[in-house]
Amino acid sequence: MARPALSKISWAWLGIMPFFLFAFLFLLYPSSTLIIGTFKDSKTGAFTIQNVLNLLKDPYILGAYWLSIKISLTTALGGGIFGFLLAYSAIRGGLPRFMRSSLMTFSGVASNFAGVPLAFAFMALLSPTGMLTVWLKAAGINIYTQGFTLYKFLGLSIVYMYFQFPLMTLIIAPAIDGLRREWLEASENLGATTFQYWRYVAFPILLPSILGSMILLFGNAFGAFATAQALTGGQISLATIVIGAQLRGDVLNDPGLGYAMAFGMVIIMTVVMTIYSILQQRAERWLK
Secondary structure (H helix, E strand, O other): OOOOOOOOOOOHHHHHHHHHHHHHHHHHHHHHHHHHHHOEOOOOOOEOOHHHHHHHHOHHHHHHHHHHHHHHHHHHHHHHHHHHHHHHHHHHOOOOHHHHHHHHHHHHHHOOOOOHHHHHHHHHHHOOOOHHHHHHHHOOOOOOOOOOOOOOHHHHHHHHHHHHHHHHHHHHHHHHHOOOHHHHHHHHHOOOOHHHHHHHHHHHHHHHHHHHHHHHHHHHHHOOOHHHHHHHOOOOOOHHHHHHHHHHOOOOOOHHHHHHHHHHHHHHHHHHHHHHHHHHHHHHHHHO
8 A cells, every 4th residue: 555645845935934024023013012002001010091091181192193183184185186186187188108107107206205305305395495485485475474384284284295196196096997988988878978977987986996095195194204203393293293202202201101192093094994995895896
């Protein structure tokens, strides 16, 4: 009787070990540290929920959350609308093919251009001595005497828009590509106008993708830190900046509260990604 062949050991799984190592070091371990720090007294090391209670009753902390949410909503809405129009013009607007390739290349670069370089670029452009500000002054327009400042809500929103609308362009492009020309032709054969086609066919199909993309933009802006910190130097109290101040202890020094704030951001991002997943599933029904 022949002996059964011994199964060979597969070494293919070693190829994904770097991924698991990366996920553990930069996702699982920090997340576990965050949760432990949220429910641990920074002085005694005992279990406590006081950090969470302090988070919920501190007006300054709640104001930082609300400001982050307002900037995220504003830039997600503005970037979503502008990015969608830009993507649709490039894909369905009859522009030359090379312009679409150029736009997508620019979007890929611009959506990742953030942090200190982006802050410096806008300071060189729109600060009180920036190039565009000087040009406007020469034309008789002083935006800073009319209430504008680069270092507050409106200015920071404009800076965030620089990487928000290219990201929207990249995300929404496959959904626009998924609109079949047969749907437009069928609508025209049935006597529908362009408005009716968009009202009853194209827009309902694209709506889950548009909303899902805007939710991703919200999360992208909500978690941003380096750009706002480099641009404003901590003058604007975003949630991410306050967390950094609590953990560094420059002026504020309550690591437990900082961990609790970060844990609150994780909860908000979890809700955001859950909504995005639901919308994405609805969008894929039509775009398969």
